Amino acid sequence: MSRVHKIFRKFYKIGLVLFLAIFLLFIFDEIQNLDIKRYLSEHYISEGVQETGAINLVTSVLYDYRGFDTLGEATVILTAAATLSFMTPIKKVKMLGTEFTIIIYQTIIIIIPFLVVLGMNLIFFGHISPGGGFVGGVILAMIPILVTINYGITFSENKLKPNHKSLLEGIGAIGFILLGLLGIFAGSNFLASGQANFGLGNPGELISAGLIPYLNLMIGIKVGAGLAAIFNSLIKEG
């Protein structure tokens, strides 16, 4: 009886998934055939460079047209770090001790400067080439993560203390909001850059696009510090 029951449950799950999949297939198929207006994305593509000064369209949407969403997303990362640090139980499990060869230890030291350069490049050139604060922050967060994996959590936390990470995270977030407030002080609305007559410069130059490069920097700091904190709080208890 229990075997029949088991088989039934398995087929029931598969059937449910299949049913939903076929249903969605029909819906998407119907959507494909509709005639859809795209005036918003067309406006971003055709006017984005003039209006925001950023050549990278993703950046112009992320940090100018919809900068407020970015602030919310950055806050989600901060709260996710807090959630993780609470949800990892206090019980200590012995971590798998991995000993690497000397080659790896030495290579890490060589790699780290390159990672710094790459991350910084992605952040600072976020508005004129592919990249941006989120990506750059992830690359920068890889440095403490690599150090943690190779030299252990104690060494890594000694080099970059958890307090400093949360300080950096706070500075990034506060900086983002303060930069946004500049728009209000300039007589326009929150997070206005081109609209508040901050010089957009010549699109393509490093100092251009109004507030976008600075917002990029703040998000980079915040994401980098946040991800490093998340990784450490996961591995500490693991």
Add this chain to the structure above:
Amino acid sequence: MESAVWIILLPLLTAFFLGIFKLYSDKLFYSLVIVSMVIYLYLLILVINDSYPPKVYSIGNWGLLGINLMVDSFSAMFLLIIAILFITVIIFSLNYIKVNKHKFIILTYVMIAGIAGMVLTADLFNLYVFLEVSSMSSYALTAIKKTDKSIESSFKYLIMSTFGSFFILLATILTYYLTGTLNMAEISLEFKSVPFMIKSTIMFFFIFGYGIKIGLVPLHAWMPDSYEASPIPYNVLSSGLVMKSAIYALIRLLYVIFGVEFLTESGILNIGVFWGVLTFIIAHTLAYQQSNLNRLLGYSSIAQIGYITIGLFLGNEKGLIGGSFHILNHGIMKGTLFLVLGIFYYSLKADEIEDIQGLGYKFPVLSFTFVVAALAIVGLPPFNGFISKWLIIEAAIEAGFFYAAFFILVGTFLSLTYYLKVIIKLYTKTEKKTLIEKPDLSLKLPTFFLGSLCILFGIVPSLPLSLINNIPKFLLNNSEYIRILLGG
């Protein structure tokens, strides 16, 4: 309308500054908490006062290209709930919380920012982002005690709630794909030409996703567990604001984007009313079986959400007024009950029904407050719960849902049974000698404040109703809302 954006920014900014201050100085930390709370109260009053006629604030001055915030009467009523509950909870928890106190306060500020964002935004994706902010901080606040039980319940909450978020995000993406815009007013206009089938599917995704966050039966399983394991001040905010903000978002989407004609045509209003009846009948019977007071109040919250759902899904003016008023009232009543329970727990670690035996004689005034709030939530006159329930029943009869009106009366008797059980236990004499830690004034004052509001709003319901009466104007007739949002 500069102050509207500050409603979201101030708690966020405060939370980030608190995150830095907690590393260095306790004194700075607590003074910032107090100062920012007072300023926030002032800002909220300013925005609530200025909410009629609705105002639009365009972030980045992009107009329809970017994100818009909009304050109308529905959101103003939520700001009123934030003003009432947030202040009391922060004052209460300054003394109450012992474990991870700094983080509790920081996360509460982040959560308030998320809820304020959900309430104010008029942009579909922005709504999703702030929904995530508020639910993320809710997971953290549920797990904040770091006991095995709290981690388990928080994990359960996280899994179920993420499942809901997934459906909401899917519906958001589909909506953007279909209409090419995220502004609610423009979506509503574009939706007129979308086929019925696709629109219904998107609506189903929205309802299912938000149904989990609201806690409608049978999607409620995470809620009682999370109430049992989390700190009690958080429960006040959870039942008063987190669940309610989800139902706010759902109602806003249904009435503004889909429009009341489509809701009637697709029959979702009937389903919603039936779902509400089902929810409160099941939740009341489950609440009757609980021995833990936190769980009992949690099931009672689910049941009250059922009443609210009925009111808001009736699709007539009275129903919207009654449902919205019940949102406000339930926040206050449940807040009072939880805060009294919090003081019992603080003084003698009592959260089982067995433990509170005889406390009516040790804490006479507090127990009286508990009785007042319990009778209000049951729906007896002259308290505030009676008036909103009465409005919902009247609206149900007006809309032709006689069975809903009948079952609300049945539900009232069901809830009376289990609240009477608690009240009788409270006033049963016992020989047991227990050691009691005296609660000080900072715990009692917020509790009495909320309790007195139960009586005040019951005797003078015109105070909040003057705000709430404007709500149906912009929900039932969404063209008004659209005109203001498009007109800037």
